[in-house]
Amino acid sequence: MLRYPAIMWVFVKNSVQNELAYRFNLLTNLVFTLVGVVTSVTAVYVIYGHTRTIQGWTLPQTLALLGVFTLMNGLINTFIAPNLDEFAEGIRKGTLDFALIKPVNSQFLVSFQRCVVWGLADVLVGASIVGYALLTGFGEGVGPLQMLAFVLAAASGAVIIYSLWISLATIAFWTVKIDNMTTILRAFYNMGRFPVDAYPTWLQRTLTYVVPVAFVTTVPVDMLRGQGAPLALVGSLLVAAAALWVSTRLWRFGLSRYTSASS
Amino acid sequence: MIAAFRVFFTTQWASFLAYRVMFFLYSMWAILPPLIYLAVWGTVAGGGNVAGWSRGEFVVYYLTFMVVNHLTGSIEIHTTGYEIRMGDLSPRLLLPVHPALRALASNVGFKTIGLFIVAPSVLLLAPLFKPEFNTSPGMFFLGVLAVLPAAAMQFLWGYSIALLAFWTTRADAVSQLNYTFLFLLSGEVAPIALLPEGLRTLAAALPYRYMLSFPVEVITGQLGGRQILLGFVMQGLWLGAAWLLMRFTWQRGVRHYAAVGG
Amino acid sequence: MAQARNMNEATAHPLAEQNPQHEPIGSSDPDRGAHVLIQNLSKVYRVHEREAGLKASLGSLFRRKYRDVRAVNDISFEVAPGEVVGFLGPNGAGKTTTLKMLSGLLFPSSGTVRVLGHEPFKRERSYLGRMSMVMGNKGQLQWDIPAGDAFLVNKVVYKLSDEQFRTALGELTDLLDLGPLLKKQVRSLSLGERMKCELAAALLHQPQVLFLDEPTIGLDVTMQARIRSFIGEYNRRTGATVLLTSHYMADVVALCKRVIVIHQGRLLYDGALDALSGKIAPFKLLTVQLEDTVDTPAEPMDALAPYGEVQRNQDGQVVLRVPRAEAAAVTARLLANLPVADLSIEDPPIEDVIDQVFSGNALAEAHVEAAR
Numbered sequence: 060m061l062r063y064p065a066i067m068w069v070f071v072k073n074s075v076q077n078e079l080a081y082r083f084n085l086l087t088n089l090v091f092t093l094v095g096v097v098t099s100v101t102a103v104y105v106i107y108g109h110t111r112t113i114q115g116w117t118l119p120q121t122l123a124l125l126g127v128f129t130l131m132n133g134l135i136n137t138f139i140a141p142n143l144d145e146f147a148e149g150i151r152k153g154t155l156d157f158a159l160i161k162p163v164n165s166q167f168l169v170s171f172q173r174c175v176v177w178g179l180a181d182v183l184v185g186a187s188i189v190g191y192a193l194l195t196g197f198g199e200g201v202g203p204l205q206m207l208a209f210v211l212a213a214a215s216g217a218v219i220i221y222s223l224w225i226s227l228a229t230i231a232f233w234t235v236k237i238d239n240m241t242t243i244l245r246a247f248y249n250m251g252r253f254p255v256d257a258y259p260t261w262l263q264r265t266l267t268y269v270v271p272v273a274f275v276t277t278v279p280v281d282m283l284r285g286q287g288a289p290l291a292l293v294g295s296l297l298v299a300a301a302a303l304w305v306s307t308r309l310w311r312f313g314l315s316r317y318t319s320a321s322s
Numbered sequence: 323m324i325a326a327f328r329v330f331f332t333t334q335w336a337s338f339l340a341y342r343v344m345f346f347l348y349s350m351w352a353i354l355p356p357l358i359y360l361a362v363w364g365t366v367a368g369g370g371n372v373a374g375w376s377r378g379e380f381v382v383y384y385l386t387f388m389v390v391n392h393l394t395g396s397i398e399i400h401t402t403g404y405e406i407r408m409g410d411l412s413p414r415l416l417l418p419v420h421p422a423l424r425a426l427a428s429n430v431g432f433k434t435i436g437l438f439i440v441a442p443s444v445l446l447l448a449p450l451f452k453p454e455f456n457t458s459p460g461m462f463f464l465g466v467l468a469v470l471p472a473a474a475m476q477f478l479w480g481y482s483i484a485l486l487a488f489w490t491t492r493a494d495a496v497s498q499l500n501y502t503f504l505f506l507l508s509g510e511v512a513p514i515a516l517l518p519e520g521l522r523t524l525a526a527a528l529p530y531r532y533m534l535s536f537p538v539e540v541i542t543g544q545l546g547g548r549q550i551l552l553g554f555v556m557q558g559l560w561l562g563a564a565w566l567l568m569r570f571t572w573q574r575g576v577r578h579y580a581a582v583g584g
Numbered sequence: 585m586a587q588a589r590n591m592n593e594a595t596a597h598p599l600a601e602q603n604p605q606h607e608p609i610g611s612s613d614p615d616r617g618a619h620v621l622i623q624n625l626s627k628v629y630r631v632h633e634r635e636a637g638l639k640a641s642l643g644s645l646f647r648r649k650y651r652d653v654r655a656v657n658d659i660s661f662e663v664a665p666g667e668v669v670g671f672l673g674p675n676g677a678g679k680t681t682t683l684k685m686l687s688g689l690l691f692p693s694s695g696t697v698r699v700l701g702h703e704p705f706k707r708e709r710s711y712l713g714r715m716s717m718v719m720g721n722k723g724q725l726q727w728d729i730p731a732g733d734a735f736l737v738n739k740v741v742y743k744l745s746d747e748q749f750r751t752a753l754g755e756l757t758d759l760l761d762l763g764p765l766l767k768k769q770v771r772s773l774s775l776g777e778r779m780k781c782e783l784a785a786a787l788l789h790q791p792q793v794l795f796l797d798e799p800t801i802g803l804d805v806t807m808q809a810r811i812r813s814f815i816g817e818y819n820r821r822t823g824a825t826v827l828l829t830s831h832y833m834a835d836v837v838a839l840c841k842r843v844i845v846i847h848q849g850r851l852l853y854d855g856a857l858d859a860l861s862g863k864i865a866p867f868k869l870l871t872v873q874l875e876d877t878v879d880t881p882a883e884p885m886d887a888l889a890p891y892g893e894v895q896r897n898q899d900g901q902v903v904l905r906v907p908r909a910e911a912a913a914v915t916a917r918l919l920a921n922l923p924v925a926d927l928s929i930e931d932p933p934i935e936d937v938i939d940q941v942f943s944g945n946a947l948a949e950a951h952v953e954a955a956r
Contacts, residue, residue: 062740062743065740066737066740066741069736069737069739069740070737072736073726073729073733073734073736073737074729076729076733077728077729077730077733077769087492087495091495091498091499094499094502095502098502098505098506101506101511101521102359102505102506102511104518105511105512105516105517105518105521106362106363106366106511106512108516108518109366109372109373109516110366110372113362113365113366114365152722153719153721153722154722154723154724156684156687156689156717156719156722157717157722157723157724159688159689159707160687160688160689160707160712160715160716160717161712161741161742162709162710162712162713162741162742163709163741168741172726172737173726242347242350242351243347243350246350246351246354246355247354249354249355249358250357250358252358253358253361253362256365257361257362257365257366258361258362258365259361259364259365259450259451261450262361315691318688318689318690318691318705319629319690319691
């Protein structure tokens with residue numbers, strides 16, 4: 060089973076080696092990561108300039124959430140988005156065939172064979188924001204237990220966003236134009252910049268049950284705030300497991316259509 | 323020139339109709355990002371108000387913002403920028419009309435069709451947030467009038483940025499940066515009046531407010547006569563500047579293009 | 585179908601003599617006998633019929649019309665271990681569909697497919713690890729990384745040890761002159777260089793069965809020859825079974841003793857390349873040179889035209905195309921009536937035969953009839 064991490068490692072290594080060859084890209088991408096983070100942080104400060112809390116969320120707590128959002132966004136941009144764009148392209152050009160004749164899980168291969176290392180800058184910056192928020196008046200009672208719960212919830216958040224993305228991408232087996240679909244998903248993901256509590260009830264429900272973005276950013280930070288745990292944590296893990304399961308079913312279903320085994 | 327525009331417009335219209343889904347999604351970009359701030363400010367205001375703004379006023383502001391956002395937004399990085407990158411511009415350079423005219427036609431066509439998606443969506447959103455209208459017909463009319471120069475500015479500005487594709491493959495990054503300024507200084511993150519002192523001063527001086535937020539402020543009746551007049555003057559100045567910028571990048575760009583080859 | 589079967593029997597697998605272990609269809613133990621076994625294989629695609637016009641296209645949203653397209657129609661053949669078989673046919677004949685069914689990318693509509701004893705469409709790892717596929721019109725290598733780095737992916741994916749990887753790469757580097765290419769980004773390689781790297785990527789794990797779909801397409805003649813000789817060399821060294829499709833007869837002539845011809849999804853011919861034109865060309869070529877005497881007509885062409893279709897006339901040498909069955913009679917008449925200096929009867933070149941067969945159905949049908 061160590062084989063999959065090994066394969067992943069080769070993908071990352073190849074990508075890093077090659078991207079580093081373009082120093083101009085390195086520079087511009089770092090600049091854009093910084094500009095993006097400064098902008099989002101400014102937005103949070105502008106709002107908290109007029110209020111002390113939003114539905115019980117203090118400034119450091121919302122900052123921590125923004126940190127998680129940035130981190131997850133980095134993961135999306137590093138691993139998920141490039142691969143799934145490539146996947147649609149692979150169906151169009153027929154190069155997907157090569158992934159399907161390799162003796163490894165095809166969903167794994169298609170999900171991770173490309174990576175754009177720049178997103179890792181967002182991961183680092185996002186983690187730093189979380190750290191900064193925790194050190195500057197986040198609130199009482201963030202112990203090892205809360206940290207553990209946070210890490211678990213964040214991990215299942217990552218699994219959920221991945222599953223959402225690839226489930227949507229499998230649509231490419233039926234119709235080739237998926238970039239539009241992922242655009243919608245991005246729009247919903249962007250709502251994860253703020254705690255779902257900040258939204259009206261109908262939107263909260265949408266972000267919890269329809270496009271479960273709430274589990275990606277709000278729930279992990281709730282673990283640190285001591286809100287709703289451990290029920291929310293269990294819920295998050297269950298949703299992650301279910302989402303992953305659905306995504307693999309969809310993948311197999313799409314694949315059986317691609318190889319026309321289903322008709 | 324008018325005749326050429328009409329031909330471009332009708333052909334663009336037809337091709338847009340063929341891409342309905344893409345249309346729908348592009349139009350959603352005018353609505354979904356501001357929706358986040360609409361929701362957050364609405365929650366912050368709650369039953370009371372924030373800096374004199376009630377919940378309902380935020381709602382009206384942001385709903386108007388969505389429509390104006392659609393009407394003024396620049397799509398040139400996706401149309402002209404793409405054309406340049408793909409090398410599709412060369413044949414257009416040979417035509418006796420400026421390629422910007424085609425870009426303008428596609429801009430107007432996109433906005434006209436998109437309005438049929440944006441307007442109903444905003445009307446659907448309205449009852450979910452319970453707006454409070456607080457404006458006069460005169461203000462409304464003046465504000466709508468201000469949409470035109472705002473859209474023209476964004477078009478020229480966006481076209482100039484798209485032209486950077488002549489020199490660099492990262493024109494989209496510059497466009498992204500431009501969007502960041504729009505986001506902070508043109509009333510998306512918060513109405514300009516609610517920005518901290520420093521940002522507010524910056525917003526008053528830079529062109530971004532006049533590209534988007536100014537018409538929204540006028541329509542929702544936030545500005546007095548003097549402020550409106552000043553706003554129109556600023557729009558005029560920046561529109562002139564944007565025109566010069568576009569001319570400059572175009573001339574340089576084509577010269578560069580001719581020298582390097584496409 | 586019955587016709588195709590007849591053909592099969594008529595030509596009696598030429599390799600039956602060469603490979604004693606080669607057994608008749610159906611009775612073979614797949615692992616011991618044939619590497620590739622296809623029996624009554626068919627593939628039917630359902631195609632959505634699109635109608636022109638707005639109204640029709642709106643209607644099709646609700647009530648779709650489908651049409652069945654038989655891409656592969658009741659094909660049977662076997663390939664013995666180590667054999668190199670050429671797969672011929674025009675575009676759309678069903679070659680690629682067949683290769684895709686063999687590599688597990690397509691699910692057969694009916695019939696049996698076995699490769700190395702596996703059913704390919706199950707895509708078992710134990711099968712996928714022992715086969716490989718190269719497609720001339722698309723590549724597995726990522727464009728923005730050097731081929732050498734991309735090979736490392738194949739190393740982990742195919743679980744190659746450092747030792748295995750080094751040996752395999754070394755050998756392929758020698759055979760294909762990859763040395764200077766490995767460090768370059770794939771996008772900066774020429775088409776031919778890229779194909780060399782693609783071949784190397786496909787062969788690093790030493791597959792026992794190799795499917796090549798138009799491996800030389802678009803390459804210049806020198807590079808075609810280079811790739812071709814490599815494939816031959818690889819087959820000799822490793823004993824891998826190779827199934828090859830190509831537009832270029834030269835590839836097939838150089839590499840394959842045996843060819844399988846399919847047309848419109850049906851098997852037209854399966855047998856020795858040498859015998860192909862004799863079997864499937866319905867005509868022969870008579871090359872006639874008339875004596876240079878007083879009696880000789882001023883224009884030899886006019887004299888010869890009544891005997892057959894004149895194909896070429898060069899320096900008094902006239903090539904006549906004569907129906908196969910009449911060749912003997914025509915020759916006799918020619919010798920009797922004209923002052924013949926030299927005369928030879930030949931089967932037409934394979935390229936021409938293939939062209940003839942593929943350009944018109946009538947001919948193909950005629951031939952199958954003739955073969956009965």
